[in-house]
Structures are given as structure tokens and as C-alpha cells.
Amino acid sequence: MIILENVHKSFGSLKVLKGVNLTVHEGEVVSLIGASGSGKSTLLYCINGLEKIDSGRVTVDGTDVHAKGTDINKLRQKLGTVFQQWNSFPHLTALENVALAPRVVSKLDKAAAREVAAAQLERVGLKDKFDHYPSQMSGGQQQRLAIARALAMKPDYMLFDEATSALDPELVTEVLDTMRMLASDGMTMIVVTHEMSFARDVSDRVAFFKQGVLAEIGPAREVMESPKDPDLQRFLSSSTR
Amino acid sequence: MTPVFTSLQWSDLLFLLEGAWNTILISVVAIILGSVLGAIIGWLMSLKNTALNLTMMSIIDVFRSVPLLIQLILFDSFVAIAGFPLPPFFSGTIVLTVYTAALVAGVARAGIEAVPPTLRAAARCLGLSYFQELRYVTFPVGLRTAFPSWLGVALATVKDSALVSAIGYVELLRASQILNTRTQESVKIMLLVGVLYFALSYPLSLLGSRYEKKMASNDHP
Numbered sequence: 443m444i445i446l447e448n449v450h451k452s453f454g455s456l457k458v459l460k461g462v463n464l465t466v467h468e469g470e471v472v473s474l475i476g477a478s479g480s481g482k483s484t485l486l487y488c489i490n491g492l493e494k495i496d497s498g499r500v501t502v503d504g505t506d507v508h509a510k511g512t513d514i515n516k517l518r519q520k521l522g523t524v525f526q527q528w529n530s531f532p533h534l535t536a537l538e539n540v541a542l543a544p545r546v547v548s549k550l551d552k553a554a555a556r557e558v559a560a561a562q563l564e565r566v567g568l569k570d571k572f573d574h575y576p577s578q579m580s581g582g583q584q585q586r587l588a589i590a591r592a593l594a595m596k597p598d599y600m601l602f603d604e605a606t607s608a609l610d611p612e613l614v615t616e617v618l619d620t621m622r623m624l625a626s627d628g629m630t631m632i633v634v635t636h637e638m639s640f641a642r643d644v645s646d647r648v649a650f651f652k653q654g655v656l657a658e659i660g661p662a663r664e665v666m667e668s669p670k671d672p673d674l675q676r677f678l679s680s681s682t683r
Numbered sequence: 684m685t686p687v688f689t690s691l692q693w694s695d696l697l698f699l700l701e702g703a704w705n706t707i708l709i710s711v712v713a714i715i716l717g718s719v720l721g722a723i724i725g726w727l728m729s730l731k732n733t734a735l736n737l738t739m740m741s742i743i744d745v746f747r748s749v750p751l752l753i754q755l756i757l758f759d760s761f762v763a764i765a766g767f768p769l770p771p772f773f774s775g776t777i778v779l780t781v782y783t784a785a786l787v788a789g790v791a792r793a794g795i796e797a798v799p800p801t802l803r804a805a806a807r808c809l810g811l812s813y814f815q816e817l818r819y820v821t822f823p824v825g826l827r828t829a830f831p832s833w834l835g836v837a838l839a840t841v842k843d844s845a846l847v848s849a850i851g852y853v854e855l856l857r858a859s860q861i862l863n864t865r866t867q868e869s870v871k872i873m874l875l876v877g878v879l880y881f882a883l884s885y886p887l888s889l890l891g892s893r894y895e896k897k898m899a900s901n902d903h904p
Contacts, residue, residue, distance in 0.1 A: 492804055519810040529805035533823045533898075543809035546819055588805070595809055 443467055444599060444632070449488060449498035451481075458484050460654035461498070468598075471631045473641035473662070476651030477677065482634040483526075485651070486601045489632070490521045502599070519547065522592030526604040528584040530576035536563060537572040540591045547595070562590040566620050582613030586620050593624075600624060602633040638681050642666040650674045688867050695862050696875075702858025703879045709772065709854060710841045710883075713779035717840065718833070720780065721787025726817070728788065729795040739788070746785035752846045754778050759850040775847035779840065786836045794829025795821055827898050834891040841884050855879055 444466040451459040458481040466472050474482045487493040489500055491507050491514045500507040505517055531539050540559035544550045550558065563572060566586040576584050585605060592600060602621065606614045618640055625631060625644050635641055641648050642662055649659040650671060658671045669675045728739050746754070759774045769777075798821045806816040826833075848857035859876040863869050 490808055492808070515807075515810050515812050518808055521808070523805070523808035525801055525805055527799070527801050529799075529802045531802070531806070531820055531824070533827065542806075542819060543811060546815050547810040591809065 443501075443503060444489060444630075445499075445501045446485075446489070447499040447501075449485075449500060450496045451484060451488060451493065452496060457654055459488070459495075462654070462656055464649065464656060464659070466599075466630060466632055468630050469628050470647065471625045471629075471633065471645040473645040473648045474632065474634045474651055475636070475638070475641055475648060475677070478636075480651045481654055482651050483603050486523070486603050486632065486634055490518055490523050490601060492523075515547070519595045520598045522589075522595060522597035522600040524585070524588050524592055524600065524602045524605045526608050528576075528581065528588045528608070530579075530584045530587055532576050535573050535575055536568060536579065536587050539576070539587055540594045543591070544594050558594050559590075562593045563587070565593065565623075566590045567616070580613060581609045582616045585609060585613075585617045589617075589620055589624075599630045599632070602631065602635065604634050604636065606635070606637060636681070638666065638678070650677070689865060691862070691866050691868055691871060695866075698862065699855065699858050699872075699875060699879065702853055702855040703883065705772075705852065705858075706841070706844050706854040706856075706880075707883060709776055709779060709847060709852065710844045712776050713783050713844065714837050714840050716776075716780045717783025718787050718837075720784035722791045724784060724788035725791025725793075726795060728792045743785045743788055746782055751778070751782050751843055752849055754782065755846060755850050771847065771850045771852035775844075775850060775852045779844060779847060782843070783836060783840050786839070787833065790829050790832040790836060791825075793832070794825035794827075797828040798824045830891070830894065830898075834888065838884055838887060841887070842880070855883075 444464075446462050446464040449459050449462040450457070462485060464472075474485065476482055484493055488495050489502070489507065491512075495508055502517060502520060505512060507514070507517060531542065534542065537556060537559050540562055541552075541555040544558045545552065545555040548555075560572065563569060566589050568583060568586055568590065571579060571583060571587075576587070579587065589600075589605075605621065606617050609617060614637070618637060621631070621633070621640070622644055631645075633640070633645065645662045647659060648662045648665040649656045650665065650669070650673075651657070652671070652673055658665060658669065658674050665674070666678065669678055724739060724743070728736055755775065755778050758778045759769070759771070762769050762774060802824065803816055803821060806820040807813075811819065844854060845856040848854055848860070853861070855876060859872050862872050866872070
């Protein structure tokens with residue numbers, strides 16, 4: 443369970459998070475929607491410790507992410523993160539990309555790490571790309587590689603930060619399908635997205651982010667089809683998909 | 684009456700080769716130690732700590748702007764005056780190492796800073812510690828950017844090592860000067876020395892182009 447309690451965060455004088463409360467249960471898929479630059483990504487980074495928080499509390503399975511004694515490297519193994527930029531390691535093949543963390547962090551031997559990597563690459567449909575370098579792969583394939591890389595650490599949660607925003611339109615589907623597959627496998631996911639159909643059809647709950655707070659949160663269909671917040675109504679009617 | 688000058692003999696080639704070996708010795712040590720030291724300094728500079736950077740930059744600027752020849756003579760004289768005279772090989776290696784490190788530092792820093800911050804963040808998100816990320820991601824990825832410049836520094840070090848002759852280390856250039864004085868056959872000797880320097884540097888640049896080709900092959904399918 444991921445719990446955010448009254449989380450505040452600012453960059454200089456710019457207040458990005460102004461008291462965010464959110465609880466995400468096991469097996470749940472929560473989509474965060476809202477205008478660009480509203481702080482949705484920052485919220486994700488406060489969960490995996492990439493950003494520090496000013497006040498409040500973030501706990502993952504009872505561990506305080508921002509407490510002094512927390513082993514953040516250990517905690518991050520529970521939290522897979524996929525970014526907008528796919529961030530493939532350019533000097534490693536697809537298989538080596540996925541096997542790196544199991545080998546270095548989980549200390550698996552080379553053969554075991556490759557086995558884990560191969561299984562995850564197969565899962566995201568990259569069975570025929572094991573020995574390809576990222577430069578030989580499309581954006582969609584690289585983003586699926588990033589998903590496989592995160593999955594190889596056997597995370598309990600997956601955080602997606604606009605995973606499809608940097609992709610060419612024709613490559614979006616394959617990544618969304620992979621995310622759908624994860625959701626149907628029961629993965630707990632927090633998804634920052636501009637894909638309204640994904641938010642409506644795949645998530646259990648949708649949260650609308652506005653001016654540093656979650657202005658509206660509820661069951662996906664309810665929020666997407668009968669929004670109460672006037673800004674959310676405007677936002678949804680201006681979103682094409 | 685014995686002649687003042689004696690002509691070149693086969694044993695002189697051995698003398699030159701011995702000089703070449705000494706050039707290799709001092710260059711290899713200076714390149715390896717200088718690269719390690721320079722990489723550490725470059726990494727420290729990439730941390731963007733203002734006070735640390737200012738200190739590092741000013742020290743580096745001193746080593747980069749004072750001619751190597753002067754550094755060699757000053758250092759060699761200072762240790763002697765201070766009562767710890769060092770054999771030319773050691774004082775030469777120390778100065779050449781620091782000089783190389785000062786040049787490598789800038790190259791290493793540029794390489795590290797060329798690695799996108801989100802790539803580093805992605806690695807950290809997989810659970811890699813700061814130093815694991817540095818070792819497995821930033822270092823190899825940054826090396827691709829830094830390698831051509833590093834190779835330039837390494838090749839320059841081989842040639843700059845000739846200056847160590849000024850403090851009495853008999854490397855290739857010094858050996859040739861000694862032969863020159865004895866035989867007065869400077870053209871032949873210089874030709875030979877040129878060939879030997881080429882033979883020393885060429886494998887390094889060959890190694891370099893092979894490495895670059897290997898990296899290029901996984902950049903462009």
C-alpha cells in the first residue's frame with residue numbers, strides 16, 4: 443500500500459504540491475490526469491524518492507520513503523518506474539539492459555540474471571530483440587524494454603510517468619497494450635497519463651490534479667463520464683483522446 | 684689518431700630501442716595513473732559543488748598553463764633542494780602524471796555531464812546505488828563521448844614524455860641526442876627516431892579507432 447499524507451513540495455517559490463493525500467491499495471490501478479506542468483510527475487518522484495518533500499509523509503508498505511534511516515535503494519526495488527524518455531542504456535543490448543539490475547543489485551549470477559531478463563523481455567513481446575542494441579529498436583520497443591527492465595526487479599508497484607507522451611502516435615498502442623497486460627495481471631500501478639481512454643478503461647480510479655492538489659478522485663468511469671469539478675469538465679472536453 | 688666522431692653502428696639501434704622502451708615505460712605509467720586521477724577529479728567537478736570546483740579549476744589551470752618543461756625542471760629542483768632528490772624517472776613520472784590528470788579531468792567531466800540526468804535517474808530507480816550507477820551506467824556511457832578526446836590526451840602524453848629528457852631521463856629523444864653528438868649523423872638518426880615514435884603511437888590510435896568502430900556499430904544499425 444502506498445500512502446501519501448499531506449505532501450507539500452516546492453521548487454523555490456513555486457509550490458508544486460500543496461497537501462496531497464492519496465492511498466493506493468494492492469492490485470489497484472490509479473491514473474493521474476491534469477494539465478501539463480501541474481506537478482503530476484513530481485508526485486511520482488516523491489513516491490520513489492527522486493524528489494525530496496518539504497513536509498508530509500509518503501509510506502510504501504509502511505516504510506517512510508523520506509525518513510533518514512530508509513534504505514532507498516532497497517525500497518526502489520519494490521517500485522518500478524517508467525519515464526517519458528525511455529532511457530535505455532545505449533551501451534548494452536536489450537537483454538543486458540534488463541539483466542543489469544538483477545545482476546548488480548540482486549546479485550544474481552550471470553546465467554540467472556539472463557534468464558530473468560529473457561522472461562521479462564518475452565513478456566513484453568521482445569523475444570526477437572535480445573541481442574539488439576537500443577539504437578536498433580523503435581521508440582515503442584525501447585519503452586517496452588524499459589518496462590521489462592523495471593519488471594525484472596519483481597516490483598510490487600509500477601509508476602508510469604507519461605510513458606507514451608514521447609512516442610510517435612503509431613507506437614503508442616503497443617506500449618499501452620503492455621500496460622493493459624500488466625494491469626490485468628494484477629500489478630499495482632500509478633499512471634500519470636494524457637491517454638484519456640486508458641484512464642477511463644484500464645484504471646480503477648482516476649485522480650484529477652489541479653494547482654497542487656487532487657481536486658477530484660473517484661472510480662474511473664464516474665470521474666471521466668460525470669466530472670464534478672468545472673476545471674475537470676473543461677479539461678476532459680478539450681482532451682481529444 | 685682516434686677520430687672525434689664515430690659512425691653509426693648496429694649497437695646504436697639497441698641504444699635507441701632502450702630509449703624507446705623508457706619512453707613506453709614513463710608514458711604508460713603516466714597515462715594510466717593520470718587517467719585514473721583525472722577521472723576522479725572530473726567526477727568531483729561534475730558534482731557541481733561551487734567551492735570544490737573553484738579549487739579544482741584553479742589547480743588544474745596552473746598545471747595546464749605552465750609549460751610542462753618548466754614544471755619538470757621546477758619540481759625536480761624543488762625536491763632536490765628540499766633534500767629528497769628523486770631519480771629522473773620518478774620525478775618525471777610524477778609531473779607527467781599530474782599534467783596528464785589535469786588534461787583528463789576536463790575530458791572526464793565533459794563525458795560525465797554528457798550522460799542525460801534522466802538516464803542516471805532511471806538506473807537509480809532500478810535500485811542501483813550511487814556508485815553502482817556510476818560504475819555501470821555513467822562511466823561506460825560517458826566514455827563513449829569522452830574517448831576521442833581522451834585518446835588525444837594519451838597520444839600527446841607519449842610525445843610530451845620527450846620533455847622528461849630535460850631532467851636527465853634517457854628516453855627516446857635523449858638517446859637520439861646522445862647518438863647525434865657522437866656521430867653527427869642527425870638526419871639518419873632523426874628519421875629513425877621519427878619511425879620509432881610512430882611505432883609507439885600508432886598502436887594506440889589503432890586501438891582507438893577499433894574501439895570507436897565498435898561503439899559506432901551499436902549506435903547505427
